[in-house]
Amino acid sequence: MKIGMIGLGRMGASMTTRLMRGGHDCVVHDQHPQVVERLAALGAIGTASLQQLVTTLPQPRTLWLMVPAAGVDALLAELVPLLDAGDIVIDGGNSYYPDDIRRAAALQALGIHHVDVGTSGGVAGLERGFCLMIGGDDDAVQRLSPVFKTLAPGAGNATPTPGRKPGSGSADQGWLHCGPHGAGHFVKMVHNGIEYGVMAAYAEGLNILRHANMGKHAAEVDAETTPLRAPALYQYEMDLPEIAEVWRRGSVIGSWLLDLTAAALAADPGLDGFEGRVSDSGEGRWTIQAAIDEAVPAPVLSAALYARFGSRGQADFADRVQSAMRHEFGGHVEKPAHKAPR
């Protein structure tokens, strides 16, 4: 197919490249001319404006937006007046699904299809393929199936799921029409919420292993600090890169995120290249909001999100409140921080 791609950042560029490798013609645009040139050098048709992009595409057009969630409304305000009934606009970024519902309704009034595609896979997706979670009307999704097939990983080397009838749908090829407008981003949102939880689980476990030598540190005896009762139980110097490595083979917790962790630890065993300020990009927050709206407990996913907030110093005032209370009732004075060994 001939497809317009707007937004050529890390993800957009990778997806364009994979589409071209799969035989699709890509007409591309980005605010930054140099990334357009880079893709053009790989075979894409670069354009200097949205206007030019739109006129270059045959009708009905297929336009894939791959821009930050916060930039979608501004982009649509500029783009939509250039489009015609029958065109399809795909939002492949990380939009909040209520925005999909709102935008789809607005576009539908103009006869334009809106398709939301939650896209997972990161920078590795160029080679591995991207996992696609799709929301929208059947016709549009059907029209786009060649694109989805190319972007998705296919069955790959994942073993068939026992008990599942092969060919009963596209999920085992790595793309799925999840439901009406917003369903794709809803599923992707929850996917990322889970991702936060899984990442935090590994992180907490590795932190516990890292401190398994704490019995070697001297303990003080005062009323403020309870000394470790059994220092003899914490005398281990754990080799975290090798532990992550061994878990990749046959253990219950093998996963792609563990593969990545092993790689990161192999390259930098103490992870000294990181400060530990963990970003979060919206989906994790919206997942909690959905859980609360649904009155469904999500303690693990919430704890993972809060750990990210905390890693950026956002608990600071709450901590000071507690130190202030302790000073009030017990005359306790704060002690200098016990620096974590690095």
Next chain:
Amino acid sequence: MKIGMIGLGRMGASMTTRLMRGGHDCVVHDQHPQVVERLAALGAIGTASLQQLVTTLPQPRTLWLMVPAAGVDALLAELVPLLDAGDIVIDGGNSYYPDDIRRAAALQALGIHHVDVGTSGGVAGLERGFCLMIGGDDDAVQRLSPVFKTLAPGAGNATPTPGRKPGSGSADQGWLHCGPHGAGHFVKMVHNGIEYGVMAAYAEGLNILRHANMGKHAAEVDAETTPLRAPALYQYEMDLPEIAEVWRRGSVIGSWLLDLTAAALAADPGLDGFEGRVSDSGEGRWTIQAAIDEAVPAPVLSAALYARFGSRGQADFADRVQSAMRHEFGGHVEKPAHKAPR
């Protein structure tokens, strides 16, 4: 009664003073001679050694230990050989209750009584009285009741509990024989676990109020950070000292800890005198251990404890693990910390 008091720190000194005000004779000892002198100036009989303290007390002796939990075994090793059958040793500090069980059995073999007393009230206890949670055998507890009556607050200005028969026990006087050896410290342990949870609840709430102005800060638009969707909803400059103050009158969350918080905020509205490294002193940890042994969920008490660990930088490596994973799968680079406004 004539009572020996060993350990004249913040708590020990206050309790000795309250006992003397209540008409008891106190024979005191501490590693630091100057604190012995200070109490002697208030009427106590100061002693220069454990030996002197023991010989100064009439048999059967009553000895109240008020030392850090980590120092009790060493103290008993020195003290017990000086004692006789019929003596009572009271551990009024924050010992771990399994230690009580162990020590009580060892002392019992010598005919010496062990009584564990969890003591709450902090430095304010001198005037308010101390809440006493007591474990041990009936005879010893009975013998000590004059001491408990003096140390405890009495009914004070707490209203009688509707539905409770007055005079049905000493709990409404602020002291309670909770059960056999260890029961006092067990109840005190859980008391402190609850205390951590309550403190954290206020702290989190005040932190949310403090950031109610965050819509005034500029938001960036990139794929790493989701901008606040509705900045207009976060335009409040909350007066935390006055909010804590108003909650003290008639609200559901009125409490002594809130009183203290209001006092701390009145003195230092931004709590700039604190760094936010919150100590923890054992009971909070043991409470979680008990919950886990009992297979009882304690998510709130655990979260409160972990917030203290996190305030001291102990999540650092876990945070770096997550930043490393994000770099692996998304090429994400850490952003400079968003500094919390102080």
Next chain:
Amino acid sequence: MKIGMIGLGRMGASMTTRLMRGGHDCVVHDQHPQVVERLAALGAIGTASLQQLVTTLPQPRTLWLMVPAAGVDALLAELVPLLDAGDIVIDGGNSYYPDDIRRAAALQALGIHHVDVGTSGGVAGLERGFCLMIGGDDDAVQRLSPVFKTLAPGAGNATPTPGRKPGSGSADQGWLHCGPHGAGHFVKMVHNGIEYGVMAAYAEGLNILRHANMGKHAAEVDAETTPLRAPALYQYEMDLPEIAEVWRRGSVIGSWLLDLTAAALAADPGLDGFEGRVSDSGEGRWTIQAAIDEAVPAPVLSAALYARFGSRGQADFADRVQSAMRHEFGGHVEKPAHKAPR
């Protein structure tokens, strides 16, 4: 003052009564005529319709709404057309503060003042007074000060906060103008979020105490269940009513919620009259939403909220997912539930 009161449920009726005791004239209305009659018997002017209520009040009118948050918009749709410029509408219920902002703007266009008042104190407020957290413009709040003074507890028997200049504001009388529109309900929202956390802290602690006898239960030895390692440490039969009672005197965790807990336990030591399905009414959820919008960690408040969701069976499917996984990887079969002793 002459004040119209709409909504005479538990809270509305108590507040009306307290206002009348304080010398105010109350014109009242409710969907249910019998509650109107009940208040009329106490001296209120009962009305049969909003129309009648409005015409009975002198201009500029003062109308206090005390209805469920979900019913406010419908009520305003009916009420506002009957009002005139200069009137004040007070929302004293548990509205979500963004609704206040929206409604205040709509009313402002008509010259009508909107004041949001978060009201805490429960059914006890009739005698204790109500803690009032207020948002709105200065003029309206000023006009209403006689009403606030009557409803609020006044200084009561709460000791003055050390370091706070008496007379520096109304907070020490139990009412506070917290800021512009929505500020009152924002502060009340966070108040309730804290309340959830504090309640859960006590509840978890008491649950741990209740299971302190679990060492008496026989333990099985199989690969599914780890037996308690040290049954001797869990042999306590704790007297929860008396423990709650003793904590009310001099302990660090004394609070009004603890007073209530002691009363509930005195009346029903096993709390057998309750099933343990804990409701939540909005503010706790919105507090978490605010925390997440502000990127502020709220692990304790969230855990408390989720415990309520879980108490109503809302984790059911998540639990089944985990049992299904265990069956897949380990062939584990679920065991019959270990019934908590009641």
Next chain:
Amino acid sequence: MKIGMIGLGRMGASMTTRLMRGGHDCVVHDQHPQVVERLAALGAIGTASLQQLVTTLPQPRTLWLMVPAAGVDALLAELVPLLDAGDIVIDGGNSYYPDDIRRAAALQALGIHHVDVGTSGGVAGLERGFCLMIGGDDDAVQRLSPVFKTLAPGAGNATPTPGRKPGSGSADQGWLHCGPHGAGHFVKMVHNGIEYGVMAAYAEGLNILRHANMGKHAAEVDAETTPLRAPALYQYEMDLPEIAEVWRRGSVIGSWLLDLTAAALAADPGLDGFEGRVSDSGEGRWTIQAAIDEAVPAPVLSAALYARFGSRGQADFADRVQSAMRHEFGGHVEKPAHKAPR
């Protein structure tokens, strides 16, 4: 090698079978004669007593124990008197690592080696191989390396970790000597702690997806329940089996546990075959204990553990405490449980 295997449950039988397939001679024993016969039919040398097992093995002997953690001490009490200096006892079950340290010291006094092996892989390990985390002295581990090589998966189809030098250790073959006595079970303990967290992350996410249709349910308007503000946002009927399936291809959260989840959902989309009482078997608890001893936050792993406790009704009394409080301050009466749709 010739190896004695004691304990032929699910895991022990699979491991014995895999060892025999790998050319090792297995002498086996179990309390249940029929499982001994079953393994004998596959080529093992069955024995009727520990005595017979020991005498059948050549010196120095290699004995692999695969029994529940709670049964190890009793087994050793019977077994050790039959052994000789130079023998190796391997504990391949889920023992608590402090027990390893204690037992290893006791055996060392007799010249007997103790090796602790955390074994992961579940029933699938027979074909996939078992991930082995090993603690003990170098000599013994070295002697056992042929056994470990057979049991472990080998490199399998896991891609090499970028940046790791191949051949730099056995971790990429699926077995690792983690450190001195207890190190193997320590690493396995943390592995299982992580496992609990990862499982709960998926479970919570799938639960949120399952309730994405809740906007279709009617909402009530009362003061006890906040109705869903935007029912239109929760109208999705999510196909959980297909969503789990699509996530297996190219997504960030692909994992073996997800593979198992997809299989379970394919077989039983509503998981109606499960009640949702999730067992826990020790390691998850001990992981939290280690975190607390180390003062390392583990909010995700704890939340996962508590969810299991809660699934078995262990929060019941805490829930009733909260309902009792609500009744006290607000006169709130519990509402019938909102049944989760099944």
